[in-house]
Amino acid sequence: MADKNHELRKAGLKVTLPRIKILQVLEKHAEDHLSAEDVYRILIENGEDVGLATVYRVLTQFEAAGLVDKHNFDGGHAVFELxxxxxxxxxVDVDTGEVIEFFDEEIEKRQHALAKAHGLELVDHSLVLYVRRKKDAE
Incomplete structure (x- = not known):
């Protein structure tokens, strides 16, 4: 709990029970991309008394403080990850909404090269591929 208190204070946020509980959910599901509704559902299932509006407000505060990244993938609602x-x-699987993380060194190099070719420096980017599982040939 002390680590979570430190993380919140370091981000400039007052340590409150809802913030700690929401941070715990995000840490426990670090491999997932959770919507505010997902976080709320998990809290309710764990017997926590935190309202949906509070979850939205805290996630927005976490995003502003740099604790979480918010993604708005096409065709879906906002999801958050630490x-x-x-x-x-x-x-993003367009049929199921499943989010798959990946890193490809060649893609990264190519993006930097494209920016450089235009006399620019790449400082940040977000790449989202919308995919569908191949259906077996029938």
Whole structure:
């Protein structure tokens, strides 16, 4: 709990029980991309008394403080993941909504080369590939 208190204070946020509980959910589901509704459902299933409006407000505060990254993938609602130091891109299955993280060194090099060819420096990017599982040939 002390680590979570430190993380919140370091981000300039007052330590409150709802913030700690929401941070715990995000850490426990670090491999997932959770919507505010997902976080709320998990809290309710764990017997926590935190309202949906509070979850939305805290996630927005976490995003502003740099604790989480918010993604608005096409065809879906906003999802959140803990902000990490390690860059990655995403593939979104258009049929299931599943989000798959990936990193490809060649893609990264090519993006930097494209920016350089235009006399620019790449400072940040977000790459999302929308995919569909191949159906077996019938």
């Amino acid at each position: 902000a990490g130091e390690k860059h990655h891109d995403h593939m």
